[in-house]
Amino acid sequence: MMASMPAAEVSPSRRRLPAGALRRRQLAASAWVYLAFLAVATIMAGTFVLAFIASLKVDPLERPFRIYFDQLNPAAWVAAARLGREGAGDALWGGLAPGANVHFSVTYAAPADARIVEPRAEIPRRRPGSGIAAALMRHYAADYASIALRSSSSATKQARDKRGIRQGWQARTFVYEITYRSDRHNGPWIERTPVNLTAPTSQTLIDSPISPSRSERRGRLLSWDNITPGALGLIFNNYRRVISETADLQTGKSLIGSWLGNSLAIATGRLVLTLVVASLAGYALARLKFRGSRLLFAAALFSMTIPAQVTFVSNYLIFRDLSLLNTPWSVIVVFVASANVLLMKQFFEAFPREIEEAAIVDGANRFLVFYKIVLPNAKPALLVNAILAFQGAWNDFFWPLVLITSPPEALTIQVGLLSLRRSFGGVQGDWGLVLAGAFISIVPVVILFVLFQRHIVSTEFAKGTT
Incomplete structure (x- = not known):
């Protein structure tokens, strides 16, 4: 018989720690992670606040940069x-x-x-x-x-x-x-x-x-x-000037309100259309097995790797032939089938099949199962997709610049900011006005995140499955 080998000594790093020591390590790791996130949030919030302060100044590019000036002086x-x-x-x-x-x-x-x-x-x-x-x-x-x-x-x-x-x-x-x-x-x-x-x-x-x-x-x-x-x-002279000086030469009407309204209409339209297309297509790819489904999914993935600048000429010609140029619909439909479909597909694949099968046994058809059972439980994914679609449409610059060129009141806020930069930021050097217009443009997105960020992190469905 072979001599028994001596038991290998357990390394100090693998020794079982007492419950109290392990708990202290977990708390220390959590504290470091919390401090790291707090530092990142502080830096980002500090940058945002500093930029807002600069938007109040007559000359945001002054050197040295002053924190205390008339707009902040009681x-x-x-x-x-x-x-x-x-x-x-x-x-x-x-x-x-x-x-x-x-x-x-x-x-x-x-x-x-x-x-x-x-x-x-x-x-x-x-x-x-x-x-x-x-x-x-x-x-x-x-x-x-x-x-x-x-x-x-x-x-x-x-x-x-x-x-x-x-x-x-x-x-x-x-x-x-x-x-x-x-x-x-x-x-x-x-x-x-x-x-x-x-x-x-x-x-x-x-x-x-x-x-x-x-x-x-x-x-x-x-x-x-x-x-x-x-x-x-x-205090708000630059913001008042954005409203009063961005006006149509023919009518004298302020354009900033029209730009914001156009962006809101386009973002809302794309949000609704994206949710409809993404939920239906994502459920079909996740649950329905038909010939060519894998090929269709691969084609969808491949289409997302192609930059928009490669296909914008063909898309432009299609919209021209459909008489959709200089209309909000051309910008609304251009990006409805994108990564949102993949997000919904992944969510539906993780949804328990047993619930759907029980409903089918009770006599419900596939569409009724989707509408009455699956979709109400997909609120977290729908909310994330809604926010991403709204933000993407609101911040979209390329397609509104290409597809909507006239009249001036039909532009979106992002393209309108380009006219501000050309009118005030170039030879004029009036960057306070440009910066104030940029801050006006981000207000709807900030409000959206403040209202709905807690629904993204914690939902009733997520609590029920944990």
């Missing part, structure tokens, strides 16, 4: 509300109306040996935004308002320079008054009241109710796009 909100109330009696959205009498002050500082002179103030005839906004603008504040200096006062201040040496500085405050001219008492309400102040480079602006929109000519020219904005007009 003191500036109060000053903007006062100016808006004096300009048009509206503390929220401001403006300039007949009978306006607006007072605002600016304080300049200069070294003790320099002389502070009165800045030259004017209300320029400035056209806002792009050519579209300028073409729609009928009234300018310069034609109805006047600006004049009412008072000034001087003071001496002590401050330390860069070397830490205490020096005396002189400061002078100028109070200006903007009035709606009496000969224009029947004039219109004007949304913007721009103001320019020109002063020598030896004196520096150190205080004003709201900060100037830009500084030009090496600081000599300080420019305010609107000195009577109102509190909300100051």
